[in-house]
Amino acid sequence: MTGFRGFAAFIVLVNHAGQFAGLDDLLVVHYGYFGVPCFFCLSGALFALLYFDRATTTRPFLGRYYTARFIRIFPVYWLVLAGYALTVAPVDWAALGWHAVMGHGFIAEYRNAINTPMWTLPVECAFYLVAPFLFVSMRRLRARFDPPSPATRSLSWAHAVSLFVFTVGLLGIGAAFRLINPNDDGWWKGTLFGRFAQFGLGVLTGLLLADVRSGTIRLHRAAGNVFMVAAIGLLYVQTQILDRFDAAGGLPTQSGAFYYAVKMSLAVPACLLILAAVCDSVWQRFLASRPLVYLGAISYALYLIQCASFGPVSELSSASARHFAGLGFNNWASAGMTMLVCVIVAMLVHHGFESPVQQWLRRKLGRSPSRQPGRQRTA
Numbered sequence: 001m002t003g004f005r006g007f008a009a010f011i012v013l014v015n016h017a018g019q020f021a022g023l024d025d026l027l028v029v030h031y032g033y034f035g036v037p038c039f040f041c042l043s044g045a046l047f048a049l050l051y052f053d054r055a056t057t058t059r060p061f062l063g064r065y066y067t068a069r070f071i072r073i074f075p076v077y078w079l080v081l082a083g084y085a086l087t088v089a090p091v092d093w094a095a096l097g098w099h100a101v102m103g104h105g106f107i108a109e110y111r112n113a114i115n116t117p118m119w120t121l122p123v124e125c126a127f128y129l130v131a132p133f134l135f136v137s138m139r140r141l142r143a144r145f146d147p148p149s150p151a152t153r154s155l156s157w158a159h160a161v162s163l164f165v166f167t168v169g170l171l172g173i174g175a176a177f178r179l180i181n182p183n184d185d186g187w188w189k190g191t192l193f194g195r196f197a198q199f200g201l202g203v204l205t206g207l208l209l210a211d212v213r214s215g216t217i218r219l220h221r222a223a224g225n226v227f228m229v230a231a232i233g234l235l236y237v238q239t240q241i242l243d244r245f246d247a248a249g250g251l252p253t254q255s256g257a258f259y260y261a262v263k264m265s266l267a268v269p270a271c272l273l274i275l276a277a278v279c280d281s282v283w284q285r286f287l288a289s290r291p292l293v294y295l296g297a298i299s300y301a302l303y304l305i306q307c308a309s310f311g312p313v314s315e316l317s318s319a320s321a322r323h324f325a326g327l328g329f330n331n332w333a334s335a336g337m338t339m340l341v342c343v344i345v346a347m348l349v350h351h352g353f354e355s356p357v358q359q360w361l362r363r364k365l366g367r368s369p370s371r372q373p374g375r376q377r378t379a
Contacts, residue, residue: 017336041271227272235266
């Protein structure tokens with residue numbers, strides 16, 4: 001799973017560095033946005049694996065759970081915001097304030113004001129906020145209407161109904177809030193109200209993985225490679241459909257819902273790749289490579305740093321690409337050097353601040369609810 005996180009971080013970095021180096025038409029650059037649903041689905045799957053059976057709405061659990069989320073997310077995040085406040089003039093204090101409390105994702109003018117990739121953080125944090133309540137509701141619904149059978153717990157209509165109800169409910173709440181700012185074109189793409197279905201599909205994938213790992217469901221030896229091929233084929237079809245819309249120069253009103261549905265359905269190949277990651281497959285061996293695992297370990301720092309605004313540098317990736325282009329590097333070399341600069345800076349931030357501060361805070365504030373004797377913490 002760490003290797004999968006590294007893969008998602010890598011294609012997002014390729015997307016940004018390649019665009020800034022003028023390689024927009026290269027397929028691996030153009031389709032780097034696929035990393036976003038990969039991250040959302042991975043969060044849903046991992047949290048289902050870690051918390052589905054143990055989540056409660058009691059104060060002790062929620063206290064440990066939210067403390068763990070705070071330690072994981074906010075220290076290095078606030079470091080980046082502090083760097084912005086200390087080096088950028090003039091400081092947009094309103095944008096900084098909304099970013100500090102994770103509210104920028106809900107306001108169009110602040111969503112991308114400081115660091116473009118940061119729009120995904122309020123979406124992730126909103127899922128973390130509702131996940132325990134979601135899991136408790138799913139368990140209660142199944143216990144009442146569809147008691148778990150000895151064969152499997154993942155293939156349950158009650159789970160699907162729970163996630164559908166949550167999705168519809170969030171869409172309704174999102175539609176009500178959208179009335180406040182009807183001109184926000186990024187509302188559904190940039191908030192949990194429009195993205196929850198991707199997390200929900202990840203949750204179902206995580207429940208299936210739990211049954212696979214326990215041996216309740218046995219997959220054929222070739223299943224991993226089948227999942228991988230199916231994911232690549234489906235992703236190709238989806239991206240071709242999206243390209244046709246983009247080439248048309250806009251979205252016909254009657255086709256907007258279809259375009260949005262295709263965009264959200266990118267979660268399907270993402271989940272297929274997650275399933276392939278736990279099967280004996282070429283994909284699993286690729287994700288187990290040391291470079292991808294390490295990239296997954298520093299992925300959060302890399303995510304925060306690659307487009308951070310510091311001083312005269314508006315964005316690290318674009319500024320690096322311009323610098324190397326000015327030195328005479330061609331587009332490919334410029335993109336490669338830009339990626340290297342971003343990774344090096346992320347390594348320094350991760351090892352010099354993120355990791356030691358997280359370890360210190362865990363000692364001071366207590367253990368994570370996902371930590372058990374003999375079990376490695378993965379979220």
